[in-house]
Amino acid sequence: MEIKKAELVTSAVNAAGYPQDDLPHIAMVGKSNVGKSSLINALTNRSKLARVSGTPGKTRLINFFLINDRFYLVDLPGYGFARVSRTEKEKWGGMMNEYLEDTSRLKCIILIVDIRHNPTEEDKQMAKWIQYYRIPVLLAASKADKLGKTRIKAQIVTVRKLLGFSDKVPIVSYSAVTRQGLKDLLEQLDTFLPDLESE
């Protein structure tokens, strides 16, 4: 797939704010600061489409990016940053629950983890959630520019195992900085979307 068109359509806090059409969704989840918004910018070749920050907790809303007028990339708020109140955490849980309540349009969740670190308890919880809801998943290991090739290979095996996913679940390492792995990721995304011909 080649991304030719990308636009932020809407930001939502609840289902009433989601796009009301039937286009498929591909949603990104992961720890705060792992690089979800950066991945959207890298995939779409637009440096400022999604807001990126060195400070965790930048994305607090559910942002819907319409891609090629064909599907939505959904940027979900990150989890697991220390300095948030309990109310904030509950708000996050509520937003995620509501989003995952209706998965009819959700074709894939991209679960992003930082290639340099083992998955956290919250990553494992998210993996369980994805399995519970039986959502097709693509694992993406970010910041591959920070690790040598040999260690990337080893870490990919570890990540899959610690998250409890089978060999059937694809995992791609990538870097939003060097752009390594992005082509692979786009090719993988194609496999989750309905064929254009049959739409």
Ligand SMILES: Nc1nc2c(ncn2[C@@H]2O[C@H](COP(=O)(O)OP(=O)(O)OP(=O)(O)O)[C@@H](O)[C@H]2O)c(=O)[nH]1
């Ligand atoms: N070296 C490197 N840095 C990256 C990469 N991807 C993201 N970053 C950096 O990581 C930081 C966080 O990136 P974001 O894209 O804002 O992370 P996020 O997951 O959207 O964070 P929240 O919105 O808080 O959930 C920024 O400083 C990015 O520049 C990558 O592939 N390599």
Ligand SMILES: [Mg+2]
């Ligand atoms: Mg973000």
